[in-house]
Amino acid sequence: MTVPRSTLRLQLHKGFTFDDAAAQVDYFASLGVSHAYASPITTATSGSTHGYDTVDYTKVNPELGGEEGLRRFVEKLRAHDMGLIVDVVPNHMGVGGSENAWWQDILEWGRHAAHARFFDVDWHSPDPALRGKVLAPFLGAAYGEELQGGKIKLAYRADQGRFVIEYYSHVFPVCPVDYPAVLQEAPELAQRFSGLTTQPADQPRAADACTALATIAQTEGGQAAIAAVLAAHSSETQAGRERLHRLLERQHYRLAWWRTAADEVNWRRFFDVSTLGGVRVERPEVFEASHALIFRLFTEGLIDGVRIDHVDGLAEPREYCQRLRARLEELSAERPEALRNGSGHTYFVVEKILARGEPLRRDWQVDGTTGYDFMNDVGALLHDPAGAEPLAALWAEITGKSSEFADEALIARRKILAENLAAELDRVTRALHRIARDAQTTRDFTFTSIRRVVAELVVHFPVYRIYPVGGVRSAEDDRYFSQALEKARESLAAADHVILDQVAQWLGGKLPDEPAQAERNERSERSERGDRQRERAADRSRERDRNQAQAGQNPQASTGSQRRAAQTLFSQLTSPVAAKAVEDTACYRYGRLISRNEVGADPGEFSLSVEEFHKGNRERLASFPHAMLCTATHDHKRGEDVRARIAALSEIPDEWAATLKAWSTLNTPLRRGPNGGHDETSDSHDWAPGPAAESMLYQTLVGCWPLTLAPDDEAGVQELAERVAQWQLKALREGKLRTSWFAPDEAYEQACRDFLFDIVSPQRRNGFLQELSSFVARIGPVGAIDSFQQTLLRLTAPGVPDLYQGTELWDFSLVDPDNRRPVDYALRRQWSEEIDAKGPPSEQMPNWRDGRVKLGLVRRALALRKHCESLFAQGEYLPLAVEGEHAKHVIAYARHAGSAYAIVIATRLAAPLLGDKRDVPLVEPSVWGDTCVVLPEALHSRALFDWLSPHAPKADGERLFLRDALAVMPVALLVEEGVPGCGG
Structure with missing residues (x-):
């Protein structure tokens, strides 16, 4: 049961727990899947609907039912001969709040905390205000404003005997070293903390002192003393604010407005999300601590395989995957005998975005990706190449924008790098600047010139990242790096070319004086992989080099170690820039046909030929025969059947162009001006939503309009409009043009919402609504055929087909949270039973609009996979x-x-x-x-x-x-x- 026959992805949260999933296991089994495939099960931030904000790696999430709930779920799975794959998040944890004990530890004790090296913090920031500190960009407004407003408060936790800083739901510990100063009004209490330092040896004494303080503070005198201390730090008085400010300045963190993160954050984030902190899983102790629960559950037979989230965020994806593979195979021998596999092989896939032609590296020792590459291939296959040029011309005509997606993506990359990830760019630049300063020939390369060069490399990088071995780029890496290098050369002034060439060498090129050393490094890497002890020793050595290099404290630190540190930082920048700029910005700006604007896809690649699709399948069978195949995920921007129907527009570009223009003309009187009033200058683009957003709105309505929805169904239309409005708001903010998450323009957003609800209001039932419904009715059968094709190919192509929760019926969902709505399993059960009574899927063709035929197709194809498993x-x-x-x-x-x-x-x-x-x-x-x-x-x-x-x-x-x-x-x-x- 180690390699799945097929999987069913489940999004677990407090509204759909292990017990809720267990109640549906018999239905899952009837679909024909062999494994449930669950979202992260480790403890996440309270109320998390996705689980990717882990706050405790050591416990199964109590909101899901805890470990006992997991055991009940697995018991039901085993009773139906099914297994469980779980999503693991090694790259980042949820920070902020008060729930992450590891993060709270470093806030309390700084670089001397037991977990100081668990997070990717630059403790040696060039900014004196951050040296030895962590930027805490969690304030909703400027620090001074929040302090003056009394939002930042000193509080006392009686059960712990500790002082903390409270800011809404955020809690920041006060270091016990500062308790004597805090307790000036209670010298008899302060003396218990005198002489403390931040050194690890003193931390147990601090804990004992806090325990004693908790006891004393329960007395009447103790309570009065604590009250006096809190009053002395109250922000209601000038003296209290000043004292509170001085206390905050002595802490191992600097409270700051959330807007400062983009420019000043000194720790690695997940993309640009400041509530998710990067974890240094490349360190052996962090690897073991963050995977201990997963390893135990695997050994006990509760889980059978793993899916690794965002592997490109890790410092060394190759080494991580190899280490995880080794540990899983080592532990497989300890699993219950009934679950052991003769080969000891454990199913293990990674979330990886691959560009066209980019291979997944075989030396990672994984079973493949989670299927975005297949989703891209089959999605492109649905599009008629003849529609590419006319639809691109239409887009340029109605928007005044470039017809090429690459142009939009480049603009977005520059914006993201300059506005969202500037601090990360500075960190890469500092690492390279240190290398430059260590050599006479490069010591005059300035920080600014290196930054300029690195920025151009990043914005032109064609793939997520490179994976040097021994500090040297492979031939595969060089293929992509060279593309960025040439584009950067074209963009930069000639004076910067010498710096560009040198930076290219530092980032994995073979230096003139060390070709032999590069080969020795690669052999050494291979040797370390075969020797566990030497591998861990090498990890510790690289860690020392990295820390010393960052601190500038070791002039003798090897150039190779410094280069590897810079390469890691560079790779941890190119991947979030690609994700944020392409998927989360340009894909919301460019709308030739939004069915191609999907995670893992390149909207500039409009279609894929049958021959190319066959080639991809044969390559997957040869290299990764057990890779996942998906067409819907928790991250998709549009449901699989929304994309399939929009793809049908590629076959009728002229009809769609005429329809789009007619609708725009019909709804012109409903346009809003930039401040929300009705627009009087329809020739201008300065109206809400604007031509680009309007075009994408019509495509979305065409794609997600339920086949059974009548235009006079007021309640149904209203429900759909609310869902589309939620998508529209996210799309507008992600596009970062006239509004954004960073600086929302609420008047424009409201005007866009008003426009949407106006065009679908009941009085339009005989106008736009009727035209929309009629158009969907005309292209609905083409979209359905695309859906049947997409579904059958996923279920029969080489790989492991994955079924996202609920998509066995039509999937007309939009971007999250819409694609994570509750699934109506009662309806699916009922129809599944009816299908059993009526026979094969073809019998459901008369009911094709309600989706029962798709359910029958899924069931029958998966049944054949079970009957002919080896085939x-x-x-x-x-x-x-x-x-x-x-x-x-x-x-x-x-x-x-x-x-x-x-x-x-x-x-x-x-x-x-x-x-x-x-x-x-x-x-x-x-x-x-x-x-x-x-x-x-x-x-x-x-x-x-x-x-x-x-x-x-x-x-x-x-x-x-x-x-x-x-x-x-x-x-x-x-x-x-x-x-x-x-x-x-």
């Missing part, structure tokens, strides 16, 4: 030729193992074949004419059984005609009757 797990992938007049409208391939075959056939780009009558998502059999699939020789003239219908088409020699194979469904999954385990 799909290890079988060959054979692209099949399609011939005839409509060959370009079909994709076909076979899975083959031994004597067993499964033939997959799907209709694609169906709009011209459906004609004007588009009531049912099925091409009339006669329309296919002579179009046929060329079958493998073993199946010539054989009768085949369609797993999705009662149909049994027979090949005419080597040819299987589509008029027979796709007579009742737009997709087919054929097996030869009589083949053991695969017959009807």
Whole structure:
């Protein structure tokens, strides 16, 4: 049970706990999945709806039901012969608040805290105000304003005997070293803390003193003394504010307005999120402490595999993955005997965004990615390449923007680097500047010139990051680095080129005097991987070098160590810039067709050919046969069926252009001016929402309009509008043009919301609403065919298909939190039982609008995977030729193992074949004419059984005609009757 046959992703939170999931296990089993695949189970920030803000790695989240709830859930899974994969978040933890004991420790004791090296903090900041301190950018306004307003308060925790600083839900400990100064009004209490230092040896004495203080403070005199202390630090008086300020200045943190983080934060964040602090999992003790619970649960047999979140955020993804693989295989021998696998192999995938042509590194020893690359491939396959140019021209015409996504992405990269991640850019620059100062030939390279060079490399970087070995870029790394290097050279003045070339060498190039040393380094790395003791020793050595290099305290620190530190910082900058600029900014600005604006996708790549899709599948089978395959995730921007329907617009670009313009004209009177009033200058772009946002709004409405929603259903339309409004607000702020999370323009946002609700108001039921509903009805069957194609390919291609919660019915969700709404399992159970009674999915075609046919497709395809497990797990992938007049409208391939075959056939780009009558998502059999699939020789003239219908088409020699194979469904999954385990 170590390698899944298929998975079901579940988003757990206090509204959907382990017990709630356990109550649905029998339904999950009926779908045909082999493993539940859960969001993070470690303790997260209270009320977290996603679990990625871990505050305690050592405990199962009590809001999910704790460890006992987990055990009950697993017991139900085992009873249905199912396993559990869990999401692990090694890169970051939730900080702020008061729930993270590790973070509270470093706030209290600074660099002498037991957990000081657990977080990626630069304790040697060049800013004197931050030297030895942690920036705490959690204030809602400027520090002085919040202090004057009495928002920052000294408080006493009676149960702990400790003083803390409170700011709303945030709690900041006061270091016990400062208690004598705090307790001036109670000298008899202060004396217990005299002589304390921050050194680790004194910290236990401080804890004892706090325990004594808690006891004394319970007395009447003690309570009076504490009250006097708090009054002396009250912000209600000038003297109290000054005293509180002096106390704060002595702490190991500097309270600051949240806006300061982008420029001054001195610790690594998750992207630009200042409530998530980067964890130094590359340190052996941090690795063990943060994974101890997962390892124990794995050893006890409660979990069977792991999914690693945001692996590119780690200092050394390769080393982390190799270490985790080694530990899991080592522990697998201790698992319950019934769960052991002969090979000891444990399922282990990573969340990784791959650019087109970028390979997942095989030396990471993982089973593959979590499937964004497949989602990108199959999504691009749905698009008609003929629509690319006219839709790009339409976008440029109506918005006045560039028709090229790359132009928008470059602007966004520069903005993100300058405004959101400037502090991280400074940190990379400082690391390189230290290297420059250590050599006579580069000592005159200024900080500013190096920063300029690094910025250009970052904004032009074509992939998330590089992975040097022994401080040297591999050939694969160099391929991408060289692209950034050449683009940076074009952007920079000639005077900066010498600095650019030197920085390129420091960031993993082979220096002229050390080619042999680079090879020795690589051999050493390989040796360390095979020797656990030497690996950990090397970790400690690199840690010392890094700390000394950052502090500037060791002029003799090796150039190689300094370079590796700089490379890590550089890689931990390029990845968040790519994510924030492309996925979270440019994808909300560029709208040629927003079905391509998805996590892991490049909107500049409009479509993918059948041949390219086949090539990707064959490469995955050869390299990562157990990689996940997904088409919907907790991170997607649009549900899988929203994207599929919008993709249908690529087949009718002229019709869509005319429709879009007509709608815009129809709704012109409803536009709002920049301050919310009705717009009188429709020729100007200075109106709400504006041409770009309006275009993307119409695409969104087309994509998510429920097939069963009537325009006169006021309640249904209102519910949909509320969901779209939530998406619109996030889209506008993420786009960072006229409003943003950083500086929201509430008047503009309200005007956009008003426009949305005006165009879908009840009085438009015979106007825009009717036109919208009619248009969706016309393209709905094309979108449904795209959805059937996408679903069947995911369930039959090489890899492990993942089913995101609830998407066995139509998935018309939008970006989070919409895609994490509660799932109606009662409805799915009911329809699942009805499908069992009525037979194969084809019987549900009359009800295609409600999604039951998709549910049947998922169930039947997963049932075949179970019946013919080895066929799909290890079988060959054979692209099949399609011939005839409509060959370009079909994709076909076979899975083959031994004597067993499964033939997959799907209709694609169906709009011209459906004609004007588009009531049912099925091409009339006669329309296919002579179009046929060329079958493998073993199946010539054989009768085949369609797993999705009662149909049994027979090949005419080597040819299987589509008029027979796709007579009742737009997709087919054929097996030869009589083949053991695969017959009807």
